Amino acid sequence: MNISHIRIGNCLRLRGENLDEFVIVSDVNPNENKISVHNSKDEIIPIDMNISNNCILPIPISDIILHKLGYVNEEKSIYGLSPTTIYSQYFKDYLIEIIMDKEKGWCLVTSSPKGYFGCKLKPIPYLSDLQNTLSPLFTYKINLKSFEEKTLNYPSI
Known part of the structure; x- marks a missing residue:
């Protein structure tokens, strides 16, 4: 995913080894190509997009x-x-x-x-497209706890 499309507050999908969850972007640093996200447990996860670009995915609207x-x-x-x-x-x-x-x-x-x-x-x-389009009007906050993997039917790792 291209960092230029990522905004603070975007809800994205984080996938990795033994990891598949929805996260909220809390920081974007385009100069270093890094972002920070937090999950439903409020853990902050730093991500270097140069290394982990394939781990961050947009969430398709459905x-x-x-x-x-x-x-x-x-x-x-x-x-x-x-x-x-x-x-x-x-x-x-x-x-x-x-x-x-x-x-x-x-x-x-x-x-x-x-x-x-x-x-x-x-x-x-994608959900992030909806958020980015609506963000000039108001903050579009998302509650991660409402997105439980078992109810979304996305393929797991």
């Missing part, structure tokens, strides 16, 4: 991930789109809506900049 984050799915039509499953959640005064587009994959639904009728779909294949 139905399960969205439900774990508190999104509610419903069948509806928005902005003139044909009815589809929309995952939505309110953050402060913002309604965040996510759909699975046949061509683009998981997408964040955004309105046009001037509020005209219509919408744009911003692809968000």
